[in-house]
Amino acid sequence: MEPCFLTAAAAAARIREKTLTSETLVRSCLERIAERDAEVRAWTYVDPAYAIAQARELDKRPVTGPLHGLPFGVKDSIDTADMPTTQNSPLYQGHRPAKDAGCVAVVRQCGALILGKTDTVEFATGGRKALTRNPQNLAHTPGGSSSGSSAAVGDCMVPLAFGTQTGGSHIRPAAYNGIYGLKPTWGAVTCEGAKLLSAMCDTIGWFGRSVADLILVAEAFRIRDLVAQKAVTAKGLKVAVCKTPYWNRAEPAARTALATAVERLQKAGANVEELDLPSRFGSLYESQMTLMRGEGGVAFLPELLVHGDRLHVQFREMAENKHAITGAMMTQAYDLAADCRKAFDAMFESFDVVLTPSAPGEAPEGLHTTEDWVFNSMWTVLHVPCLAIPCTKGPNGLPVGIQLVGPRYSDARLLTIAAAAAPVIDAAAGQSDPSATG
């Protein structure tokens, strides 16, 4: 198997055992990029010589951090000191930050090698779409705004990458690309050096091709209680299926995926019950939208004042408060979200994990339709950790996923549960990577 097809966990194990060098892995990823990216367009910046030089340096050093020698993709809305950070905005072409974003510094210090920058919806928000196409069908979107990172991991051009989520920018593209993704608890990972949109919603997450991959990165971020976890089994797992207040927007493919996940979990001995959320949860989609627009207005005021009409109309509208967001609307949205956070966490008295759709269906055709985050924004504004797992294929043969959701700060527990549930839910697990369980 070409090293680029290894999961991060499998590659890390081989690097530790010295049966694989970082240079070999990086060269394989670069070859994959050379072969595929003219069509997929996941990357906005890659410097092969620089990447190889870094890999050689890492190969000379003893393995210390959990990510030693692993190539990592960085969404181009996140600052990197040694690569441009363009926000996919014409206003930031060639912009060179003086300093790595906090999350980039963390993975670098844990041994990762930043392979390059991945395309994003402009400012990780709106405006210009990424040029990225779905590697499994180029006529379809990879989802967004973390378009490039999810496609690059899905297409085995890099084993790991950062995304961000304010509405549904992380979990949805994970689903559309048939990969794994963790959106951690809000506040568990520093957002310093990533473009701000909504201070109350923005969350940085990561993509991989197995739960073990996601755990490696969680180790780098010293996610709470990671070492204290005891393994669980799918047998006896108490799963609450949540169709959400937005079930009417679930396409048949998403309904099938959810039903299939339930069936597989039950077959493996899990106890599955239905979770009906109180009716006020139905307003969370709107609350998230209000916060995003209100806080977005604050975030884009500097851009408006500096760039004026050259700023994309979507950001100008936010900064000029064209959506007429009032202070009362903001406090109402903050307070509803806070009430629901507390109520949601308390529900976990009676089950272990929530199972819910990760997107309305499979990736739609066209590159202008990444927008429906109705199955994501509620969880984002609830600040809870969400973990995307591939499940079935849709009518076009594209992947359809589900997500597992836990209460706030249960990221470590959620990863442990996912490690048990993923081999059951993901029909392809174990085939695509025989070493993922190692």
Place this chain on the structure above:
Amino acid sequence: MEPCFLTAAAAAARIREKTLTSETLVRSCLERIAERDAEVRAWTYVDPAYAIAQARELDKRPVTGPLHGLPFGVKDSIDTADMPTTQNSPLYQGHRPAKDAGCVAVVRQCGALILGKTDTVEFATGGRKALTRNPQNLAHTPGGSSSGSSAAVGDCMVPLAFGTQTGGSHIRPAAYNGIYGLKPTWGAVTCEGAKLLSAMCDTIGWFGRSVADLILVAEAFRIRDLVAQKAVTAKGLKVAVCKTPYWNRAEPAARTALATAVERLQKAGANVEELDLPSRFGSLYESQMTLMRGEGGVAFLPELLVHGDRLHVQFREMAENKHAITGAMMTQAYDLAADCRKAFDAMFESFDVVLTPSAPGEAPEGLHTTEDWVFNSMWTVLHVPCLAIPCTKGPNGLPVGIQLVGPRYSDARLLTIAAAAAPVIDAAAGQSDPSATG
């Protein structure tokens, strides 16, 4: 009167009327700095020639923004593209950000001239104290962490400056320096490009020497509802005096200041009642501390991994979670704060504004004692706007202030109320600046 002694509002009016140039004002500020700063040590960076060149450029242009030609100080924890940003950390000496922080971009685009960087407690948090001394008595602290900004405005070296508040870093130094300060509603001003400590508490604010000064900057930030405000009078104003659950930590000077403010307001015809907060508000000090330590651990993990033992022990302890903050402690703190936010806002049905101490007393002697933020951190975590007003003098002849507090997103209303209340509360108002009401 030397132009440096003019308030921002008075100077702005003269610049608009063309009876004062920005260059004359800047030269006057630079002379004041040359004369005083060897002792006060408010500034970490000033480039006189560059400041004068910028002032000349502004003098050539028509007056557009509300801050046209006004010199502005920037706390050195906030990024500036044309000046170093050192965080008062040995690890950031000479660091040059590639881009202005959002708040700096806003005031520049509104015509302000960044006069220089002001000293701060390390990372606006802890570690090294600023070298700044209280201009009114050099043996005393100016307060912190916004030490340099508050002292520079207080000593008339600059009319306006940015500070930040996570606990009490903005309002307390305003009080210790006998100046005005606004800590806006959380989220009303972008924190992009300022050092992160606590995502849920960090707020950028500004200092001036009159309420009108604070309003000028609020205009720059397009603070909600500013133009819609109707003037109010002290007569008939419904004021709720809040001694807070921490009244036992108020020194006689703070008690006298509060009583004096009440007396003056009553004499001016205000209706003053006492506000007893529900007992759970007594835990907010601890909640803020928990959030600061928990989120601070996340914020300083990159610094720990990059700099190791060279990072000051106080930040290492946070990043290594030496305070043993658990996820349950975090959610409890978030939820209590959210409950109290909603409850506090609802109280404003029966009064217009809360009057409460801004610090335990006058500025203490020594430069190592800026730490008691007990009268501030509760309001910070409540996300409410706070406005510092000077009131009396303490036993050492140093200023003692009070603060006015409103519900979330009432910043514009709070500024309007303060414009009516400040001439009553601040014995020196009107004397120090005859044009402040103009």
